Amino acid sequence: MDSSTTLTRIKLLLKMNEFLDIVLNRVSEELQTKPLSADITELLKLLSKPHVKSLLSVHDTVAQKSYDPELPPLPDNIDDDEDSVKIIRLVKNKEPLGATIKKDEKTGAITIARIMKGGAADRSGLIHVGDELKEVNGIPVEGKKPEDIIQILSQSEGAITFKVVPGPETEGLSNEHKMYVKVLFDYDPEEDKAIPCKEAGMAFKKGDVLRVMSQEDATWWQAKIEGGANPRAGLIPSKHFQERRFALRQQTSNTQPQKVSRKPSGLRRSFRLSKRGKKTNKSMYECKKSEQYDTADVPTYEEVAPYCRAHGAKHRLVVLVGPTGVGLNELKRKLLISDPQHFSVTIPHTSRVKRNQESDGVEYHFISKHLFEADIHNNKFIEYGEYKGSYYGTSLDSIRSVIAKNKVCLLDVQPHSLKHLRTAEFKPYVVFVKPPSIERLRETRKNAQMISWKGDKDSSKPLTDEDFQEMISAAQLMENQSSHLFDLVIVNDELASAFSELRQALRKVETETHWVPVSWTHS
Numbered sequence: 298m299d300s301s302t303t304l305t306r307i308k309l310l311l312k313m314n315e316f317l318d319i320v321l322n323r324v325s326e327e328l329q330t331k332p333l334s335a336d337i338t339e340l341l342k343l344l345s346k347p348h349v350k351s352l353l354s355v356h357d358t359v360a361q362k363s364y365d366p367e368l369p370p371l372p373d374n375i376d377d378d379e380d381s382v383k384i385i386r387l388v389k390n391k392e393p394l395g396a397t398i399k400k401d402e403k404t405g406a407i408t409i410a411r412i413m414k415g416g417a418a419d420r421s422g423l424i425h426v427g428d429e430l431k432e433v434n435g436i437p438v439e440g441k442k443p444e445d446i447i448q449i450l451s452q453s454e455g456a457i458t459f460k461v462v463p464g465p466e467t468e469g470l471s472n473e474h475k476m477y478v479k480v481l482f483d484y485d486p487e488e489d490k491a492i493p494c495k496e497a498g499m500a501f502k503k504g505d506v507l508r509v510m511s512q513e514d515a516t517w518w519q520a521k522i523e524g525g526a527n528p529r530a531g532l533i534p535s536k537h538f539q540e541r542r543f544a545l546r547q548q549t550s551n552t553q554p555q556k557v558s559r560k561p562s563g564l565r566r567s568f569r570l571s572k573r574g575k576k577t578n579k580s581m582y583e584c585k586k587s588e589q590y591d592t593a594d595v596p597t598y599e600e601v602a603p604y605c606r607a608h609g610a611k612h613r614l615v616v617l618v619g620p621t622g623v624g625l626n627e628l629k630r631k632l633l634i635s636d637p638q639h640f641s642v643t644i645p646h647t648s649r650v651k652r653n654q655e656s657d658g659v660e661y662h663f664i665s666k667h668l669f670e671a672d673i674h675n676n677k678f679i680e681y682g683e684y685k686g687s688y689y690g691t692s693l694d695s696i697r698s699v700i701a702k703n704k705v706c707l708l709d710v711q712p713h714s715l716k717h718l719r720t721a722e723f724k725p726y727v728v729f730v731k732p733p734s735i736e737r738l739r740e741t742r743k744n745a746q747m748i749s750w751k752g753d754k755d756s757s758k759p760l761t762d763e764d765f766q767e768m769i770s771a772a773q774l775m776e777n778q779s780s781h782l783f784d785l786v787i788v789n790d791e792l793a794s795a796f797s798e799l800r801q802a803l804r805k806v807e808t809e810t811h812w813v814p815v816s817w818t819h820s
């Protein structure tokens with residue numbers, strides 16, 4: 298039983314006793330005035346019994362006691378002119394207090410800078426932002442540095458007494474709006490020189506989803522890791538502040554635009570996974586779109602919301618990204634074979650002349666060069682390229698047409714094209730396929746073939762160490778520049794396990810809740 302229930306019960310008993318007391322006294326008085334019948338005599342006898350009397354006497358004793366909580370005595374040294382001083386007593390265990398302090402450089406006053414959501418100070422409801430700290434455990438803080446005060450606090454355990462002058466009311470500042478963000482960079486407060494209090498900071502890793510608890514401070518937000526065990530919020534740099542820092546860093550450290558050093562492999566695959574089963578050259582297409590890293594995209598936080606595809610709703614687009622030769626085609630092929638009714642790929646467009654054995658809309662959509670150029674102009678292609686005087690490209694409409702058939706559209710693109718696909722319409726689920734170590738590549742790719750284009754013919758050749766090195770460094774570059782856009786990273790070591798990991802993840806995409814950019818859930 299808790300103490301408040303006990304108190305309520307005692308109070309109830311006392312009330313009953315009081316009532317009984319009055320009743321008994323009245324009854325006794327009344328009975329004295331009546332002719333003494335046998336019943337009255339017996340009743341008077343009962344009322345004068347010791348246990349009835351002692352019950353009444355217990356009541357008197359208990360009723361005189363005070364059951365209000367006892368407050369610690371006020372310290373004697375409070376100035377008379379010091380109005381509205383609060384004496385706060387908190388019991389502190391090993392958990393940090395969850396408040397940060399700052400010193401006003403002009404007045405020297407130490408005030409509470411912020412209260413961490415869910416921390417001990419927040420839960421107590423007694424300390425507020427703006428309160429001026431006067432004493433800690435009887436030690437005046439005037440003239441002390443915040444570090445010294447933090448030292449006093451961190452050394453104290455058990456009851457801590459604070460003397461504070463309440464600050465101005467800060468009602469209505471708290472932002473109860475639930476905001477979730479996916480973080481697009483790694484952060485460690487220990488390495489952040491700007492954070493006002495490292496102990497209050499929270500480390501996170503790229504890809505974590507955070508619940509932002511407070512944005513009251515424009516520079517330092519409070520957040521906690523969604524699904525994490527820690528109920529207390531930690532300090533994180535605000536979006537605006539982090540973006541400014543990134544921009545500054547880029548200005549100072551990187552005046553050269555980062556050119557993707559990649560073979561002009563361009564649009565190689567999107568046009569190749571065909572019903573033809575025929576492979577074309579790795580370096581057949583040159584991508585016409587910008588391959589430069591877009592420095593305007595500063596990856597900090599992306600607001601996200603949970604999304605679960607409703608039964609029967611359109612499927613999300615599945616996009617595979619990875620370096621040449623890593624096995625994107627192989628994985629797509631296995632998915633198609635595993636369930637041809639469920640998975641499909643786009644049919645590319647080309648301006649080249651149709652060959653005899655080909656049919657329009659099967660291998661390619663054959664269109665004129667003039668029309669192709671008009672479509673480029675009208676942004677109809679997600680990627681396009683030119684080879685031997687003919688255009689090849691993947692149109693947005695070809696993706697739409699697969700999705701409209703209620704199939705899962707499998708697409709592979711260069712990472713820089715991802716941003717054009719990241720729309721509420723496509724809701725892409727992006728899988729980055731990564732090569733394993735060079736040793737494992739040598740072991741697993743013994744029979745692997747690269748198809749190269751010599752003269753006018755396809756010819757296959759085994760993969761060399763140089764191909765493996767190139768694959769690894771291209772993957773590294775992609776990861777450095779675009780990993781914030783990846784939903785899943787699969788290492789294509791053993792093909793069977795890479796495929797089963799992919800298959801399982803795609804099943805979950807269709808049935809389970811995933812975090813997606815919040816704008817995708819508004820449509």
Ligand SMILES: Nc1ncnc2c1ncn2[C@@H]1O[C@H](COP(=O)(O)OP(=O)(O)OP(=O)(O)O)[C@@H](O)[C@H]1O
Pocket residue numbers: 565566579619620621622623624625626627628741742744745746747789790791792793795
């Ligand atoms: N995990 C694996 N183990 C062994 N061989 C593999 C594995 N993954 C792919 N391969 C083989 O490696 C070769 C290249 O694979 P694939 O054509 O799928 O690469 P890709 O990523 O589509 O590259 P590109 O688009 O340049 O052709 C193929 O011969 C394929 O069978």
